[in-house]
Amino acid sequence: MPKIVDHEERKKRIAEAMWRVILDKGMEGATVRNIAEEAGLSLGALRHYFQNQNDLLVYAMTLVLERANSRIESVMKRDIPPKEKVIAVLLEIVPVNAETLAEMGVWFAFTAYVKHRKDIPNVPEDGIFEGTQKFIGYLHATGLLKEGLDLELEIERLYAFIDGIAMHALLDPQRLDSERVIKTIEYHINSICVE
Amino acid sequence: MPKIVDHEERKKRIAEAMWRVILDKGMEGATVRNIAEEAGLSLGALRHYFQNQNDLLVYAMTLVLERANSRIESVMKRDIPPKEKVIAVLLEIVPVNAETLAEMGVWFAFTAYVKHRKDIPNVPEDGIFEGTQKFIGYLHATGLLKEGLDLELEIERLYAFIDGIAMHALLDPQRLDSERVIKTIEYHINSICVE
DNA sequence: TACAAAACAATACAGTTGTATTAAAAAGGG
DNA sequence: CCCTTTTTAATACAACTGTATTGTTTTGTA
Secondary structure, eight states: OOOSSOHHHHHHHHHHHHHHHHHHHOGGGOOHHHHHHHHTOOHHHHHHHOSSHHHHHHHHHHHHHHHHHHHHHHHHHSOOOHHHHHHHHHHHHSOOSHHHHHHHHHHHHHHHHHTTOTTOOSOOOOOHHHHHHHHHHHHHHTTOBOTTOOHHHHHHHHHHHHHHHHHHHHHOTTTSOHHHHHHHHHHHHHHHBOO | OOOSSOHHHHHHHHHHHHHHHHHHHOGGGOOHHHHHHHHTOOHHHHHHHOSSHHHHHHHHHHHHHHHHHHHHHHHHHSOOOHHHHHHHHHHHHSOOSHHHHHHHHHHHHHHHHHTTOTTOOSOOOOOHHHHHHHHHHHHHHTTOBOTTOOHHHHHHHHHHHHHHHHHHHHHOTTTSOHHHHHHHHHHHHHHHBOO
């Protein structure tokens, strides 16, 4: 008979509780006690799943990436034109709904926090730069890119643009609503593509 | 006889000490004790200048903006062509040297920290969005912008691009060195300008 | 039913946090 | 010089931090 919730599932629940705490109280509020309370567990119970705080942190970060990457992969499988596909993938990264907004929120908090801590091993990295390289290469290979563009600099520009607009959508969602985010992304992609 | 260092000068020294602590240890390490030690003061001495931590935080944030804005203003006064002037101003914002790198570092830490604290009044805001509006308007007024551009979206795009590349230069200075930052910025501005 | 392992809970502990209190030292004007 | 104000220092305190310890309950299986 299968368990109602197995070990790995519990760890995910705890990580998600950590996300909620981070979104609400920030990294400073992400204490073991707050996370345990949010998860409905005791301190000892949380300790049973994660020996120390770093383990939980790395696990929670990794889980964010896994969720995003799985969504992106499913978009990649869709049978839609290249340009639309690139835009669709970008819209899985940038905050345009509650899910992606939450993801960016915790990821942003993670990134700022982890930057000043060299004692945390195995910190995962978002593959947005590598993804951007692929997107530009993909558009180029399918002949959609305009002539005379500098591919290297186009990658750097798209990379900065995506992370920048993601950051803005996160920090000022009132001004930069999802409709505007989508419009701007489409505008940029169109500006480097033919037609 | 003038004092060697007056009251206001001391506050600036303390704020700069806070910057150094933040750059080294992050926001978590920016405790009153660490800041006092970095400034070469006792706890009580620091308390004499700032009644509480929030006052110090807001003061230190404001000082970052003042430093940057004063540099920007002096660039604006230079008698150089519009396009070069816009690029020169952008290079005062984005990390391309030790000074701007440090500024971005503390500002980034501030921003991520302050986002989850509603109990801090009078949090200053960088005027990068407003500045971006002016730059695009300036280029448009001087007839340097290409035809058929959507000004609103160009503002949004430049705004995201600038903050994004600033963030990348900060988080991964090895890959994105200052030469590459400059090249990319020039590339983007050139892409929206005639000639 | 036994019994060992897994899961959870409660409490304790040392260290750090921001802040408050109290007092000493330094500075400056009369 | 004296005396007030500014500046600095030392210590204390309650709250909170991550972690450790110890004990209890639940679960799976032989």
